Amino acid sequence: MYQPPQVRPSEITPEGVWQQRRRIMQAGALTLAGGALSLALPWPARALTTLGRIRPSPLSTREETTPWKAVTHYNNYYEFGTDKEDPAEQAAGFQTDPWSLRVDGAVHHPRTWALEDLLRGQTLEERIYRLRCVEGWSMVIPWIGFPLADLLRQADPTGKAKYVAFETLYDPKRMPGQRWPILKWPYREGLRLDEAMHPLTILAVGLYGKVLPNQNGAPIRLVVPWKYGFKSIKAIVRIRLVEEQPPTTWSLAAPREYGFYANVNPEVDHPRWSQRRERRIGEFFKRKTLMFNGYAEQVAGLYRGMDLKKYF
Ligand code: MTE
Numbered sequence: 077m078y079q080p081p082q083v084r085p086s087e088i089t090p091e092g093v094w095q096q097r098r099r100i101m102q103a104g105a106l107t108l109a110g111g112a113l114s115l116a117l118p119w120p121a122r123a124l125t126t127l128g129r130i131r132p133s134p135l136s137t138r139e140e141t142t143p144w145k146a147v148t149h150y151n152n153y154y155e156f157g158t159d160k161e162d163p164a165e166q167a168a169g170f171q172t173d174p175w176s177l178r179v180d181g182a183v184h185h186p187r188t189w190a191l192e193d194l195l196r197g198q199t200l201e202e203r204i205y206r207l208r209c210v211e212g213w214s215m216v217i218p219w220i221g222f223p224l225a226d227l228l229r230q231a232d233p234t235g236k237a238k239y240v241a242f243e244t245l246y247d248p249k250r251m252p253g254q255r256w257p258i259l260k261w262p263y264r265e266g267l268r269l270d271e272a273m274h275p276l277t278i279l280a281v282g283l284y285g286k287v288l289p290n291q292n293g294a295p296i297r298l299v300v301p302w303k304y305g306f307k308s309i310k311a312i313v314r315i316r317l318v319e320e321q322p323p324t325t326w327s328l329a330a331p332r333e334y335g336f337y338a339n340v341n342p343e344v345d346h347p348r349w350s351q352r353r354e355r356r357i358g359e360f361f362k363r364k365t366l367m368f369n370g371y372a373e374q375v376a377g378l379y380r381g382m383d384l385k386k387y388f
Contacts, residue, residue: 129200130220130285135276136204137370142215144284146357151291152209153310154258155244155251163291170250172295172311179227181316182237187230191295195281198222202285203278205301207308208340208369214354219299220282225273233269233317240272241265241322242298243314259325265298265309266322266336270378276301276371279312302371304338335388339379340369344388
């Protein structure tokens with residue numbers, strides 16, 4: 077989190093396949109090129125094919141997407157190294173099959189989901205969302221996923237549920253970064269229940285028409301587009317509904333620098349740098365950062381009456 081961003085121009089190569097696919101979608105075709113995905117296949121085999129039955133989301137931005145190469149080779153994933161180039165290399169052999177996701181806590185129906193069962197019958201959407209990192213760079217990524225609210229509704233939160241706590245896998249054998257105390261492992265994140273239920277909040281299982289690459293958080297990661305990227309926790313194994321605001325990795329590590337809310341806010345600086353401007357990866361000039369990362373119309377109401385300097 078501490079390095080200023082540097083992407084070599086050679087890393088940014090346009091994804092011809094994607095552009096072609098996008099033209100197909102713009103032409104109104106709902107089925108993506110590449111054929112349907114058989115959910116009967118084990119996950120790694122599915123990873124070789126493209127995802128099927130995906131519909132484009134009306135919640136997508138129309139901005140130009142960041143090239144595939146940058147999205148998948150300029151990552152933050154401390155379980156697989158602290159340099160941006162590390163995760164693509166170090167997570168290459170990470171085993172994500174089988175995978176289970178436990179949903180419990182203040183819910184009427186706690187359940188351990190096999191990823192297969194979770195995705196069976198799920199309508200996946202392609203949603204082109206911005207990701208704005210606290211370090212000052214941003215990307216526009218065509219995620220594939222489904223609303224977190226779908227899963228939470230199935231668990232049926234009790235009246236006590238006020239927050240949602242997320243946990244990444246803890247397995248230092250498979251996640252070598254966890255052998256060092258760089259962060260308090262496992263990586264943890266949290267949302268207020270209304271933020272978690274918001275339709276913009278998704279669980280992503282793919283990007284650019286493909287199964288999520290390991291470095292981007294396979295097999296399942298959170299995407300909360302109006303918050304700084306560190307809220308978008310990767311490789312989730314547990315989602316717990318809780319009464320109190322849960323501890324989160326970066327606010328445990330540096331509470332003055334990273335708050336629980338972490339809403340993208342150009343008015344609230346990081347103690348060591350301004351958050352007014354950002355560099356969209358692939359662009360030369362910086363652009364102005366928008367309140368709530370450009371999603372103010374949809375989410376500002378969640379924070380009405382709150383002092384966002386205090387609750388940063
Ligand atoms: N999740 C885990 N488990 N470990 C991490 O180190 N990094 C976060 C977030 N999720 C991180 C994580 C940060 S700081 C960012 S900016 C985003 O992932 C980056 O997502 P991307 O690599 O897919 O762009």
